[in-house]
Amino acid sequence: MTKQQLAIVSHVCALGVAGVFLYASLEKIWEPRQFAMDVTNFRILPDAYANLVAIILPWWELAAAIALLIPATRRAGAWVISGMLVMFIGAVAYAALYKGLHISCGCFGKDGSTAAGWKTIGLDAFLLVVTFLSVRLMPEASERQPVETFPAAAASQGA
Amino acid sequence: MNKVMTQIITLLVIASALGAATNSIRPTSMPWMRAERINGSEAVTNTATTPKVVPVEPKRAGSGSVANAVEPAPAAPAAGPLTAEDVLLHLKNGSARFVDAREQHEWVEGHFRSAIHIPASAIYANIDRIVREVPPNEKIIVYCGGGDCEASHHVADALKNDFKYQDVTVYVKGWQEVDSKMSMFASYVAKGD
Numbered sequence: 256m257t258k259q260q261l262a263i264v265s266h267v268c269a270l271g272v273a274g275v276f277l278y279a280s281l282e283k284i285w286e287p288r289q290f291a292m293d294v295t296n297f298r299i300l301p302d303a304y305a306n307l308v309a310i311i312l313p314w315w316e317l318a319a320a321i322a323l324l325i326p327a328t329r330r331a332g333a334w335v336i337s338g339m340l341v342m343f344i345g346a347v348a349y350a351a352l353y354k355g356l357h358i359s360c361g362c363f364g365k366d367g368s369t370a371a372g373w374k375t376i377g378l379d380a381f382l383l384v385v386t387f388l389s390v391r392l393m394p395e396a397s398e399r400q401p402v403e404t405f406p407a408a409a410a411s412q413g414a
Numbered sequence: 415m416n417k418v419m420t421q422i423i424t425l426l427v428i429a430s431a432l433g434a435a436t437n438s439i440r441p442t443s444m445p446w447m448r449a450e451r452i453n454g455s456e457a458v459t460n461t462a463t464t465p466k467v468v469p470v471e472p473k474r475a476g477s478g479s480v481a482n483a484v485e486p487a488p489a490a491p492a493a494g495p496l497t498a499e500d501v502l503l504h505l506k507n508g509s510a511r512f513v514d515a516r517e518q519h520e521w522v523e524g525h526f527r528s529a530i531h532i533p534a535s536a537i538y539a540n541i542d543r544i545v546r547e548v549p550p551n552e553k554i555i556v557y558c559g560g561g562d563c564e565a566s567h568h569v570a571d572a573l574k575n576d577f578k579y580q581d582v583t584v585y586v587k588g589w590q591e592v593d594s595k596m597s598m599f600a601s602y603v604a605k606g607d
């Protein structure tokens with residue numbers, strides 16, 4: 256693949272992940288109380304902090320999605336999105352798989368029909384891979400030293 | 415790497431500030447910290463423990479004149495968390511409006527005939543159902559599936575804090591209890607939409 260083709264794939268990957276996060280964040284920003292309920296249902300945080308998470312986290316998603324779309328801030332956006340995805344995977348694994356709670360994943364705000372479980376973990380893992388590709392395939396990223404790149408890319412280059 | 419770190423911190427600070435600002439200017443802003451619950455019941459259960467006694471209309475005698483004898487009012491529910499008997503009394507008296515906070519598939523399986531459906535997954539999209547027909551001073555009892563369900567607490571919280579309903583109570587045992595005592599409630603339960 257040429258550098259130009261890689262750049263296009265990188266942009267498409269960024270666009271895909273950013274689109275999902277933009278959609279998810281806007282739903283939660285529109286109706287934070289629903290998201291607060293979803294956070295409470297996970298039974299990980301004390302109830303008192305559910306509102307705090309519901310007020311702030313959707314804006315982190317929105318900001319990270321916008322940052323991912325802009326090549327100059329893509330790495331920062333990818334870090335934040337990856338951090339959130341790892342956190343979501345951990346939360347779903349703990350609440351739905353380990354504790355066996357039958358709860359909505361809260362992924363897309365008021366869409367309460369998506370149950371937390373393997374399907375949501377799979378979606379988050381897929382988004383994690385695509386986020387990684389969006390950074391790894393950026394022409395600037397492939398020309399830099401491994402240390403300067405997104406951590407997973409650095410690891411793969413090291414191997 | 416430092417540049418990326420700076421960008422990440424800037425990103426999170428700006429986003430947090432936007433979240434805080436939006437919440438503060440939104441007409442239905444949420445408190446930063448959620449109120450603690452009291453004895454398994456939401457703190458929004460303010461005047462719930464002092465239910466009003468419903469006055470009974472005087473019976474009209476056969477001649478059309480108002481009879482002096484007034485039928486005694488049904489006993490008011492006792493103070494404390496709502497029991498099945500309290501709920502039944504409110505249903506009989508029509509002394510409270512019931513709000514079902516469960517999702518559509520649960521509502522279809524069975525709900526109180528007089529209940530207003532506001533699923534917790536779409537509170538604001540359905541809030542008109544209650545706002546247009548229930549005044550803010552009327553007693554409201556919110557229920558969901560019972561047990562550990564959170565839906566009724568969220569709907570009750572929204573009704574009290576965002577829409578200024580003054581007398582909102584959560585029926586904590588919810589539909590689980592109604593279902594287990596269906597013979598008591600059968601005449602007040604409907605199925606389907």
